[in-house]
Amino acid sequence: MLRAVHTTQRLLVQPLGTLSAASRGRRAEQGHPISTSAVLSGNMKTRANLADARRIVVKMGSAVITREDECGLALGRLASIVEQVSELQNQGKELLIVTSGAVAFGKQKLRQEIVMSMSMRQTISSQERKGSQMLLAPRACAAAGQSGLMSLYEAMFLQYGVRIAQVLITKPDFMNDLSRRNLQGTLKELLRLNIIPILNANDAVAPPPEPDKDLSGVISLKDNDSLAARLAVEVNADLMIIMSDVNGLYTSPPGQPDSRLLHTYNPLQDTHITFGDKSRVGLGGMESKVSAAVWALRNDVAVAICNGNEDKAIMKIINGKKIGTFFTMEEATGMPVEVQASQARKGSLVLQSLTGEQRATIVHRLADLLLERQVDILAANKQDIINAQEGALAQPLIDRLILTDKKLETLATGLRQIADDSVNDVGRVVSRTVLASGMELRKMTVPIGVLLVIIESRPDALPQVCALSICSGNGLLLKGGSEAVNSNKMLHSLVQEALEPLVPVETVSLVSRREDIGDLLEMEEYIDMVIPRGSKELVKSIQEQSHGIPVLGHSEGICHVYIDKDVDPEMAVKIVRDAKCNYPAACNAMETLLIHRAHLNAPLFDKLIDMFKQEKVKINVGPELNRLLKFSPTSPVSMRVEYGSLECAVEVVDDIGSAIAHINKYGSNHTDTIVTKDEESARLFMKTVDSACVFHNASTRFADGYRFGLGAEVGVSTSRIHARGPVGIEGLLTTKYILHGSGDTVQEFSEGIKQYQHKRLPTSSIHNAVDFTNNEYEVPL
CATH class of the missing domain: 3.40.605.10 (Aldehyde Dehydrogenase; Chain A, domain 1)
Structure with missing residues (x-):
């Protein structure tokens, strides 16, 4: 692992991680601008640290900002990126942009000029038009597109009160010490003035590719990926974000059977990577991006590669969200x-x-x-x-x-x-069926x-x-x-x-x-x-x-207790107290109390309010109750809230039908209970409330694997397939079909030689737990 350090004479190399405070001071004296948060750059070891990044380089690849036809820019994606960069800039961070797109912008511009210069025959003939477009030189496109590209950037950023400046760079600018110091001074001054530098390789005059003459440990400028990496190190950036048209670094080219996205990549440990071809536009591919990222990482710049098409990708990375691939030198503890x-x-x-x-x-x-x-x-x-x-x-x-x-x-x-x-x-055998003579399923x-x-x-x-x-x-x-x-x-x-x-x-x-x-x-x-x-x-x-793997669980536990018109007041208070106060943080604790309108001016309502006051439960009044009360405790709140504490919502309903409708609309299909003496109301409630657990005259807190006699549970499922409610061992099992035959073929049944019986057999007549290690099955003949 090597770090490149510039002197006025040549490029030297020193081991990664040895850049002391004194070294940083010498770099500053030599004209190397030091970010006020540069001391953090070596500490950006996890995604959680990225929120502290102050100086950030954002590299936008051609595949991100170019349209599918490669003529012109994808304005929607570009506008989203501009909005995110502006938001970070206005938060006090320092942003630098390395952009592509000049060639695509210029291609659109020059194509119009070519069409205007064509004869009518050439204009009508699609083949001749196609041949004419092939003559567009990338250098000419870059020259024609630079001014328009920057005008577009300026108009977009001005909508957020952000100023920009254009900086065109070629490889010799980094090879020459004086040019490099001038570049550093320019960037430092622009950042001081709160201006975003937008950098691009000057493709209009860039020299043709040459053999790599850079010294060991310094990246060669072959494309905008390497330019962004070199720039990030030169300005002591804390973070470099490379935006491409793929979700990040895969173990092999996306689309292959064993290809898997790596959310975290350590170049010292994750060495088995297979790269594919480069994108449809641009000079680099994923291999170029990884090389640039690793070089920047070894020089204390944190790096993330992400899909520029993803909504709010930059902000998600800064906020520590797990998108794209994060590059780190931190060794993973334990087994991969x-x-x-x-x-x-x-x-x-x-x-x-x-x-x-x-x-x-x-x-x-x-x-x-x-x-x-x-x-x-x-x-x-x-x-x-x-x-x-x-x-x-x-x-x-x-x-x-x-x-x-x-x-x-x-x-x-x-x-x-x-x-x-x-x-x-x-x-355990769930069912037995004789399909035909000598065949049991x-x-x-x-x-x-x-x-x-x-x-x-x-x-x-x-x-x-x-x-x-x-x-x-x-x-x-x-x-x-x-x-x-x-x-x-x-x-x-x-x-x-x-x-x-x-x-x-x-x-x-x-x-x-x-x-x-x-x-x-x-x-x-x-x-x-x-x-x-x-x-x-x-x-x-x-x-x-989750991609393709089923997720079993519940996202919310908005449980209801409904107190019906015909009810035992003491039972109602006891159940509500237990459902809310026994363990308020539990997913099966009551979050909303529904009360029949008949109790609004009755003693039961006062008893419930007194109980809540005694237990220090904060009451949030529903819209209907708020309308009926002259002096409500608080303003009406949302009825779809999981409080998880000594706090709940209280609402009034007209009848059991209104209660059921409310629960099915605002509940989370977890656990709901009715307190009533009316058996018919109880049956209607338990039949029509669409929840995993529905109770009658019992606390919602009984929705638990241990209390259900399951021994324990891995969780509570509110999904409608496989398992629902507290998930014990049965919820961790699926089924398979075992068919034993006697040399049977479908052809025999098609020709009428054999006949289907489809006869159900009792499962109690056999040993219920089948031993998978032998074939001792009883097949009726």
Whole structure:
């Protein structure tokens, strides 16, 4: 890894990372402008650091700003980029732009002149027109297009109150020390005046390509990618963003079967990259962009390559969003995620081959280890709590982190229940059908394959999820909350210790970095289902990022309690109190209370308000209730809010039909309950409310895997396919069909030699858990 340092005589090379404060001072004395945030440039190791970038170089490739016909500019994309650059400039950052487009702009201009100079015959003949256009020289196009391109930029940027300046550069400008110092001085002054320099290679006079005469460690200027990299290093930029027409760097050319987008690229570790051809326009391709990016990275400039067609791509990168490819020298800790996913897939096959008793043995061993290693677990947990307190984590989140002896004992008991109850779940015959004489079709439960589960900061969720995955025969990739990193590592080591005698320990792996999630979400060849457990923002983000892998979960828990006209007041108050106050942060806590209009001026309404006041619950009044009350607590609010705290919405409805309509419109299809004495109203409510869980005279807090007798849950699903409600072991299984015949062919049935019977058989007459390791099937003759 080498860093190029300029002197007045020649280009020298020094090791990366050795640029001291004194060195930076000498660079400033020699005419090298130093960004006020230059000290940060070497610290841009993760996407989270990019928000601190002050001096930013944005390189726009020809494929981004040029139309498909290569004549003229794509004004919509260009306007979006200008808007983002202006926003950052007006925030106090320093932006420099390296642009293409002069040739395309000039081609459009010169094409009109050629058409005007044609004879009528040439104008009519498409072949002659096409031949004439082929004569357009790129240098002439560049000369004709530069003025128009800059006029367009100036008009666009002026809409945001931003001034620009044009700087044309050729390779000799960097080879000559005096020219280079003049360039640096010009750029420094423009940045001081809050003007955005727009740079481009002067293609009208650029010399023809020559053998690379640059010294070792200095990039050769072959295209705008290398120009942007050289410029970023010269001005000590914190970040360089290269915008292209692809989503980033792929392991192989996009479109190939095994091609995968790399969200993070380390040139020292990720060496197996296959490059394709360059784009339809422009001089460089992805290989050129990567070479320029790596050179800039080795000179302490953070780099991201993204798709310029993506909406708000620049702002998303600055805000740390996982789009494009981020280049970093930070070495990934632990095993590469692709290897983890591959090994989890192989381990899942071994896990599936075990009997139900063997899988239960693993989980029983895990339960024993939780009690045997209590001291070690609590010590790791204590460190997490200390770190959380020092990091000023909110107290409710700290409470989630805490493990105790009692919690571990309860957890161990729950794991044993899961193990005992799940022995016959995998391989269970769901149905049997005799298709014809000598042919039996069986439908049976089988594991899904490999799960990616993202859990919140509760460390006690890790053993539960692992137990459910093991008992269901699924491989598992786990990403725990960073707040519980020490607890998760300790608990995961116990899981691996329990696995070791029977299956590879890599069958259940812990994903260490948040950045790895984006890569895993593209590995549909290894991962079969994603289950995010956490905030609605997390779930929505995972759903948006997942490419081809089903996501099981819920983005919101907007649960309702409806108090009907005919109700027991004491029961109503008790249920509402429990639904809201038992655990306000839970996804099954009540967020909206619906009250029949008949109770508005009755004692029940006052009792509910008094209870909320006693429990310190903040009330947000719905629009209808706000209209009816003379003095409402607050102004009307949105009825689709998940508060997750001691806060809820209260609204009045005319009847049960209005309540059902309200829930189906504003709810999140999670859990809703009716409190009523009227059985007919209860039946109507439970039949027509479109939610995963619908209750009668019970708190919404019962929507839980443990309370449902599932032992535990990996989450709650509000989707309408596969699994709905609390997801236990059954939700982690799918089905397959097993057909045993006697040399049968479809032709025999087509010719009438054999006849279909399609006779259903009872499943209770056979051993329910089928052993996949043998072929002892009973086939009726």
